[in-house]
Amino acid sequence: NAGVTQTPKFQVLKTGQSMTLQCAQDMNHNSMYWYRQDPGMGLRLIYYSASEGTTDKGEVPNGYNVSRLNKREFSLRLESAAPSQTSVYFCASIRDRAGYEQYFGPGTRLTVT
Amino acid sequence: KQEVTQIPAALSVPEGENLVLNCSFTDSAIYNLQWFRQDPGKGLTSLLLIQSSQREQTSGRLNASLDKSSGRSTLYIAASQPGDSATYLCAVTSGGSYIPTFGRGTSLIVHP
Numbered sequence: 001n002a003g004v005t006q007t008p009k010f011q012v013l014k015t016g017q018s019m020t021l022q023c024a025q026d027m028n029h030n031s032m033y034w035y036r037q038d039p040g041m042g043l044r045l046i047y048y049s050a051s052e053g054t055t056d057k058g059e060v061p062n063g064y065n066v067s068r069l070n071k072r073e074f075s076l077r078l079e080s081a082a083p084s085q086t087s088v089y090f091c092a093s094i095r096d097r098a099g100y101e102q103y104f105g106p107g108t109r110l111t112v113t
Numbered sequence: 114k115q116e117v118t119q120i121p122a123a124l125s126v127p128e129g130e131n132l133v134l135n136c137s138f139t140d141s142a143i144y145n146l147q148w149f150r151q152d153p154g155k156g157l158t159s160l161l162l163i164q165s166s167q168r169e170q171t172s173g174r175l176n177a178s179l180d181k182s183s184g185r186s187t188l189y190i191a192a193s194q195p196g197d198s199a200t201y202l203c204a205v206t207s208g209g210s211y212i213p214t215f216g217r218g219t220s221l222i223v224h225p
Contacts, residue, residue: 004156031211033212040217042215042216042217042218043202043215045212048212050211058212090156090157092157099144099145099164100162101147101159101162102147102159102204102213103159104149104156104157104158104159105156106155106156107155107156109154
């Protein structure tokens with residue numbers, strides 16, 4: 001199993017550009033999550049998908065959109081990137097909403113200039 | 114709203130020491146608590162998961178305990194090694210939304 005994979009690993013954008021971060025898991029997990037990690041702020045939840053076909057906002061959803069394409073894939077889109085979105089983005093998954101381990105991808109390091 | 118605190122924020126110890134990392138949470142109605150390790154520039158790796166009905170979990174030199182009544186968990190690392198140097202995070206899952214709440218982590222350095 002590859003576990004949770006993310007693409008790209010690194011990305012540099014100019015202010016106003018758009019991009020989509022891709023995430024896929026091969027563990028047949030129901031729930032998937034997008035986090036951002038910033039120095040001094042810890043991990044903050046952007047969006048999550050409790051199951052295929054559902055998505056919900058987390059703590060910091062502004063400026064982002066998500067798509068749960070199927071059970072395996074959960075993408076995060078930045079429509080108009082801003083310097084404040086410079087961060088490391090992590091995708092994670094859990095087999096079900098409670099009682100199981102959460103698994104993380106390797107992260108995408110995004111810089112917006 | 115669940116709040117998770119990890120103390121200390123940073124810790125530096127000589128190789129061979131036994132050490133304890135702390136995680137406290139404000140709402141004791143939890144489903145589970147998970148400990149992670151994060152190496153610089155990497156993702157989070159799961160170390161141990163403790164269910165709300167359990168008191169402790171062990172994996173090799175790691176032992177995690179859970180005391181829901183006091184809102185605390187500890188991660189015990191025996192005979193620390195330089196390879197244990199990393200940031201250790203705990204995450205608590207509670208409430209109807211089943212969303213893990215993370216602490217900000219303890220940065221551990223084990224020097225030879």
